Amino acid sequence: MKIRMEKLPITRAKAWSLIKKHNTHSPDLVHYLESEAVMKELALHLGEDSEYWAMLGLLHDVDWGITKHDVSTHLTKMPEILRKEGFTEYFIETILSHGYGFEELPALASKTRTEKIQHALAASETITGLVHAYALMRGNKISDMEPAGLKKKFKDRAFAAKISREVIREIELVGVSLDEFFKIAIEGIKKIKSEVGLV
Ligand SMILES: [Fe+2]
Numbered sequence: 104m105k106i107r108m109e110k111l112p113i114t115r116a117k118a119w120s121l122i123k124k125h126n127t128h129s130p131d132l133v134h135y136l137e138s139e140a141v142m143k144e145l146a147l148h149l150g151e152d153s154e155y156w157a158m159l160g161l162l163h164d165v166d167w168g169i170t171k172h173d174v175s176t177h178l179t180k181m182p183e184i185l186r187k188e189g190f191t192e193y194f195i196e197t198i199l200s201h202g203y204g205f206e207e208l209p210a211l212a213s214k215t216r217t218e219k220i221q222h223a224l225a226a227s228e229t230i231t232g233l234v235h236a237y238a239l240m241r242g243n244k245i246s247d248m249e250p251a252g253l254k255k256k257f258k259d260r261a262f263a264a265k266i267s268r269e270v271i272r273e274i275e276l277v278g279v280s281l282d283e284f285f286k287i288a289i290e291g292i293k294k295i296k297s298e299v300g301l302v
Pocket residue numbers: 134163164228
């Protein structure tokens with residue numbers, strides 16, 4: 104099941120400097136790197152284009168640094184930033200779709216995700232928060248984190264309560280079970296643990 108093959112207009116290094124141009128707040132950078140890592144691992148699992156999926160994860164909040172003062176403007180600056188770099192409307196719409204359904208975002212609130220790659224991005228960027236919060240609770244340790252432990256945290260609605268379990272559950276629409284996804288998310292983030300302050 105190949106979803107889309109498109110050439111990326113910029114390198115990963117260029118994307119990283121683009122991100123840092125708009126945001127230097129390190130918890131945000133950690134979130135971008137973890138989203139990249141989970142999307143990459145998921146693409147590898149599915150036999151999809153891992154560079155492309157990773158780039159979606161890395162850039163999904165590229166305008167957050169310049170819009171977070173007014174959340175309702177989040178993702179409104181992203182299209183022009185990415186268009187300037189040569190990204191396609193497909194790539195931009197896929198990124199926009201992680202904001203679909205959010206009441207805070209007027210232009211996106213009434214939209215719903217329809218494509219697998221959209222569900223994949225939304226679920227991936229959302230599960231990063233759960234994995235990271237769980238790692239912090241475990242003394243920053245991810246190296247021996249078990250999917251079963253993460254599953255417990257997923258089920259415990261009081262844990263990291265703001266993280267949407269419903270959005271994480273969208274992974275099932277990609278054809279990946281929740282149990283597989285817990286494993287994929289841990290594996291992906293484990294590979295970059297030192298870059299995101301984990302051990
Ligand atoms: Fe995000």
